[in-house]
Amino acid sequence: MRLFAAVLPPEPVADELAGVVAGLKQLPGPDGVRWSSRENWHFTLAFLAEVDDEVVPGVCERMERAARRTAPFALSLRGGGHFGGRALWAGAGGAVAELRILAGRAEAAARKAGVTMTEHRPYRPHLTLARSRGDADFTPYVAALGAFAGTPWTVSELVLVRSNLPTSGVPGERPRYEAVGRWPLGGAAKDADAAG
Numbered sequence: 001m002r003l004f005a006a007v008l009p010p011e012p013v014a015d016e017l018a019g020v021v022a023g024l025k026q027l028p029g030p031d032g033v034r035w036s037s038r039e040n041w042h043f044t045l046a047f048l049a050e051v052d053d054e055v056v057p058g059v060c061e062r063m064e065r066a067a068r069r070t071a072p073f074a075l076s077l078r079g080g081g082h083f084g085g086r087a088l089w090a091g092a093g094g095a096v097a098e099l100r101i102l103a104g105r106a107e108a109a110a111r112k113a114g115v116t117m118t119e120h121r122p123y124r125p126h127l128t129l130a131r132s133r134g135d136a137d138f139t140p141y142v143a144a145l146g147a148f149a150g151t152p153w154t155v156s157e158l159v160l161v162r163s164n165l166p167t168s169g170v171p172g173e174r175p176r177y178e179a180v181g182r183w184p185l186g187g188a189a190k191d192a193d194a195a196g
Contacts, residue, residue, distance in 0.1 A: 002163040003051050003180070005063060005106035006042040007099065007155050009077070009127070014038055016150050017077055017090065021129060024144055030136035033088075036128050040177050042161065043092065043099065043125050046107040048115050055114050060160065060181045062109035067158040067183035070105060073098035076152040077127065080145030085135030089126035090145060094152050099125050102185075106158065158183050 009017065018038055025035065051059060078093030092099060103123045111117055130141075160181040 001051055001053065001056065001180075003048040003056075003059070004161050004163065005045040005048070005103075005110070006159050006161050007045060007075070007102070007157075008042050008159055010153050013077065013150060013153050014041060017041065017127075020090075020145070020148055024129070024141050027140045027144060029138075029140055030085075030132060030134070032134055033130045033132050033136055035130045040175070041127055041129075042159075042177075043127055045099075045103040045123075045158070046110055046117070048110050049118060051115055056180070058113035059110060059115060062113045063106065063158055063160055063181060064183045066102070066105035066109040067185050068187050070098070070102050070158070071186040072154050072156045073185075074152045075099060075155045077148065077150035079148060080129070080142055081126070082138040082142055085137065086132055087128055088130040088136075088138045088141050089128050090148070090150075092125040092127075093149065095155075096125060099123075099155070102155075102158065156185050158185065 021035065048059070073095035075095060076093040077090045079091040080089055081091060082088050100123050103125075107117060107120070130138075132138075159179050161177050162180045164176045164178065
């Protein structure tokens with residue numbers, strides 16, 4: 001199965017971002033931009049690509065350890081940018097150093113579980129908002145995102161997500177994501193149980 005580790009924004013944060021994206025869609029911009037669906041918004045921590053079914057339990061065990069070793073931290077959506085003319089994204093604010101640490105731990109967890117990671121690049125936190133098959137000029141969107149500073153939230157879990165690629169052959173169909181594992185950061189669920 002095709003997997004990645006991620007941080008997902010909570011519903012109130014997604015609501016706020018949806019309002020911003022609705023405004024971006026009203027701007028004059030390039031043709032052929034495909035906007036990411038709200039249910040697919042996430043910060044990728046580590047992309048595992050195709051993982052054999054028999055390796056998945058080990059991946060889950062290692063991801064749980066990575067989550068347990070990381071304390072919850074504050075994050076927000078802030079600003080935006082683009083990767084060439086291919087992708088428009090919202091950036092991260094708040095405890096970005098902690099997000100980078102969690103990304104490093106998720107990648108190490110996958111490697112220790114036996115996943116061959118194809119490449120290692122410096123981690124650049126981003127939440128993809130739109131993609132283009134061509135070389136789109138995202139300048140107006142990036143300018144509009146420049147002043148965006150979202151409401152902070154506490155990142156409290158690491159999520160392992162399966163990407164189900166389109167199979168229907170219908171043009172424009174997009175991958176569908178589903179969580180296959182969720183682990184509280186820093187043992188947050190255990191602490192909550194003890195307090196209750």
